[in-house]
Each structure stands twice: as structure tokens, then as C-alpha cells.
Amino acid sequence: MQYGNELAINTGKNMNDNSKPVFNSYKRFDGLRVAITGGTSGLGLALLREFLRGGASVAFVARNDERVKQITLEHPGSHGIIGDVSKKEDIYPIAIQITGELGGLDVLINNASSLGPVPLALLSDTECEDLERAFQTNLFGAFRLTKALMGSLAASAREGRGAVVLNISSDAAINAYPGWGAYGASKAALRHLSLIWDEEHRVDGVRFLSIDPGDMDTPLHAIAIPDADPTTLKRPETSALELVEAISSALSHSQTKLLSKTKFVVEAREAVNK
Amino acid sequence: MNAATIPIQRPTQAKLLVIESKGGIRHALRKDFIDFLRPGDLVVANDAATLPASLMGRHQKSGADVEVRLAGRASLSPKDINRFTAIVFGKGDYHTRTEDRPLPPVLTDGDILELGPLCVTAEQHLFNHPRLVSLRFHDEPDMVWSVIARHGKPVQYAHIQTPLALWDVWTKLAGVPVAFEPPSAGFALDWRTLTAMRERGIEFATITHAAGISSTGDAELDKLLPFDEPYHIPQATSLVINRTLARGGRIIAIGTTVVRALEDNATKNSHVLSGDFMATNRIGAKTQLQVVSAILSGTHASYTSHYELLRAFAQDKTLERADKELESHGYLTHEFGDSVFIEREGEIQKTLKLF
Secondary structure, three states, X not given: OOOOOHHHHHOOOEOOEOOOOOOOOOOOOOOOEEEEEOOOXXXXXXXXXXHHHOOXXXXXXXXXHHHHHHHXXXXXXXXXXXXXXXOHHHHHHHHHHHHHHHOOOOEEEEOOOOOOOXXXXXXXHOOHHHHHXXXXXXXXXXXXXXXXXXXXXXXXXXXXXXXXXXXXXXXXXXXXXXXXXXXXXXXXXXXXXXXXXXXXXXXXXXXXXXXXXXXXXXXXXXXXXXXXXXXXXXXXXXXXXXXXXXXXXXXXXXXXXXXXXXXXXXXXHHXXXX | XXXXXXXXXXXXXXXXXXXXXXXXEEEEEHHHHHHHOOOOOEXXXXXXXXXXXXXXXXXXXXXXXXXEEEEEEOOOOOOOOOEEEEEEEOOOOOOOOHHHOOOOOOOOOOEEEEEOOEEEEEEEEXXXXXXXXXXXXXXXXXXXXXHHHHHOEOOOOOOOOOOOXXXXXXXXXXXXXXXXXXXXXXXXXXXXXXXXXXXOXXXXXXXXXXXXXXXXXXXXXXXXXXXXXXXXXXXXXHHHHHHHHHOOOOEEEEOHHHHHHHHHHHHHOOOOOOEEEEEOOOOOOOOOOOOOOEEEEEOOOOOOHHHHHHOOOOOHHHHHHHHHHHXXXXXXXXXXXXXXXXXXXXXXXXXXXXX
């Protein structure tokens, strides 16, 4: 891993200061810069906590002013950003705050999601506006924000830090569930967007993941299926742990070729110092 | 030259004037820019995103409307955001040319300016100029970032009729928001171009340079440009630059800010070092370039600091011939205008200690 003590593993030296030994007490995500949309409840909040626990710097984006302030207060070291990813005008202010406050970006998690019509509706009963809302949040919001942050992500990849975009998907992106038309269609589009983007940017070292976290006990699920038995649902913390591992693995993957480069950096520095 | 008035970053018909190292001048299309590069060249661009550096506000003491344009910062650190060099204009907006904008009310040390929900303090005049002040923000860094992000607008230009949005001025490579005006030479690059470069064996790297304000509309202030500008050179970039120089490859700068940063770095160090630095240099006819072999830049009118920088690449008589070509072929100038690609006349100085 690049973050925390990766260089200790490879060279026994800290890249920034050749004289300083690196201690093993470093947390695994020290120095990692993560942004999460929809970070004030459910899966987003669980991801925020998991990355903070690992020592990462985390920015999160949500619409509700009070909730953002409260979560920021409760989670020292987090950066709360008020914004609505479904609104075109909000995207650049959000992107500026993410990269400005974190000083760059290594991991983007497009987690904010809209169900479309609530309660869920059959497609022929779905208002166009509700379908649009699902696509604005789940597809266009994720597309716009990712595009605005692509420069930062690619810079991280060039610097050997690795860069990963995780788009939260759903089994409704693949299976045709009656009543889940707006949500399912928008998530299917997001999934395909992720796959194509991954093909296009793999060569730049920016990886895209599309993962279905499973049916979780979250506010979104409660709105969709109010009478679901919570004991049959996954805890968002469990899903968050799985997603963090997937991101961690994708990060090391996107760094694989760069680790050999790191070795070269150290050799080159030593040559200069002689 | 006429100003480009439509904010399109890559018009398909954008022109490119190529000034070859032996003084030859050719006309081309900018979309064919990479045809003038060679395998083994290293292209270096500035990946700074542009801040919405223009903030409308009010001078508390007099109640007068002001426009503040943030123009400089001491470092690129995310938390070092409480003090800016800024240019203050009086009433009005970008529809009036900056040359014709009224002065702000008389600002004395400690005067409060209300910018959106924040109160900032004008702490001192710089260079005794009524428009140029040091501004202090008193709030936490995240609060300052949010107010700039939500309340600010990108610096506007009188020659562009429609208001510019951030998506008009962010390059495709835009990363951390530290530039005060767009590093507009980078408009030429998109992901397709980067892919094509890779396929041809042309390498690519970036620096982050807080491009300052390009002109203030005030002759006295413009003489002080460019202000000191902080920049960051990633380790991967310094490595590939030194490696390219060591094997005799060319460094191609996308824009004047890249030239300024790399040459500033090389004159202060024995080779191009990675890390955070402050560019304090001025590049002109007398500068011996040590790193950069060629530049892609906008077209610039003579007597601007950008034009001065081009004089380090080509002799005055070559640039004069180029000016005539730009005029007679209807090249457009300013941010969204046409471009020049200038190969340095003669070899670059081989004074660096390379490995």
C-alpha cells in the first residue's frame, strides 16, 4: 500500500525524508484523500467512519445543512460539504471544496442515490419528473462530479498514489424488479458508465469500481420497503468494510507498476545525493 | 489582434502558428499540435484548477460596493487560506473594461470588507497602490473554502459577452483549485490528445502552479506582474524531467506558467527538484533557458509579461515576423484565442547536474 507505511515495506525509507524511519504505528490510510457523496446516513456514513478510522482525510457531501454540521462535529478530521449532486450548479462548488480542503483526491465514492418515485411505482405509473430525478442524482450527478474531479484523480495516479472511483450500484442495475424502474434503470446506466470509464482511464491509472453493497438496513431501504424486517438486512457497517477492502485492493492494483517506479525514485535520489 | 469572444476551449478551427528553432514560420491547426512533437519529447502542463477568484462585496465603513479579485497566496497548502493578495475594484462589474473601472473607496488598514457571509480585513496596501491590498480571512479554512466556492465567480473579461462559469475555465486536467486565472494554454489538451501522445511515444507530466492574474487594467500594477507564485512539482514529474534532459530529450511547456516554474526551480537547484516552491523569477529576452525547449502558448500582445517570456525562446526579429503573420492571418488573442508553438532557437543551456 502507498498510504501509511508502504515505503517502509519496500525501501525502509520515507519518501519525503530519507533520514526519518517510518514507524509501523502508521494507520493504513494515512495520507489517503477520500470524498463520499451522501455521507450523513446509511452506507455513506459507515464508509466515512471506516476511512476516518484508517487515518484517511475524508470529505463528505450532503444536502441537509444541519446534518452536515452535526456529522462534521461528531467526526473530527472530516470535512462536511453542503451540496446537492443532482444540481448542475452545485457540482463545481463541491469539487472546489473537496480538492481545496483535501489538497487533492485519491478516492471518490459516488454513493448519494435517489429512488425516483416514493413510494416505489410501476414504470407506467412513474411521473417523468421522478424518473428524471433518479437519473439526475444517480447518473448525471455522479458523471458531473467525477468529470470535475478527473484532473485531481489522474494527478494522484501520475504521482503513484493510485486513484479509484467507486460507484455504488445495486442488484436492481442488473435484475428487472417490478417497481424499481427509475432506480434500476439509472443504476444500470451508472454501472455501464463505470465499466466504460474504467476501460478508458485504466491506462492513466484511474480505476472505476461498480459494486452492489447488498440490501442494507438504511434510511433509503426503509423508504423503498417500509415493512422489511431489519434483521434480514445487512448492516451498512458490514458493507462498508467490504467496500473499503475492494477500494484498497484497487488502489494497490493501480499502484503496482508505480511501486517499481518508486524503487527507481529512491535509487535516483541516492545517486543524486552521492 | 482581435480578442476571442466565445468561451470554447477547443474550437475545431483554432489556429496554431509554429515558429521553428531555425526561425521558420508555419501555419497549422491547433488540433494538429502533436504533429510538431517527436517521440521522446516530454510535455509538461499546469494542472491547477481555477478558483472563482472574483467576489462581490461591500466596504463596511462606506457602504460602497466593491469587487475583490484574489490574486496571490503564500503557498498551496489547503490550510494556508487566510491571507491573499487581492485587487479591489469599485462599483460596477466586468462589463466595464478593467482599465475604466472606478477605484474602490479609500481603504485603510483594518477596514472590513463583507464578502458573502464573511467579514475580511484589508490589512495593508501593497506597493502603495489604492487597488492592491493584503486581505485576511478570519474563519476556519473549510469555511473560507466554502465561501469562495459558493460565493465567488471566475474572473470575467469585458471581451466575452456571456458570463464565464467555472466549467468554461477549468481545463480537462484541472486538479486542485489554486490558479486565480485559468492556465489557458492547457485548453488545448483533452484526454484524446493525451492518448494520442502516449501512442506516439510522447511522455506527459504535470506541475501545479498558482497562475496569478494576467493583467489588472492598471499600467502601474501591470508593471509588477507576474507576482510571486507558489508551485508544486510532484516527484514523478521531477524524475521524468531530469531523465528526459539527461538523455537529450525536449521538455515542451504547455503555457507560460510551466516555463516560469521549471526555470525558477532549475536556477535555484542543480536539477529540477520535487516539492513546494515560490516562483520569484521573471523570464525575458536575457533569460538563458535551462529546462524548456519549446512552448505552446496563447498569442500575446507585445509589452505584456507573457510576451516578455516568449522573448527567451526566439529573437525579437523572429517574434516581429510572427506578429505580422498573426495579424495578417486573423489570429485571435486572449484566453480562448489561437496559439503559438515556439521552439527555442539554439540549444538549451546544459548547466544542470543531471543523473
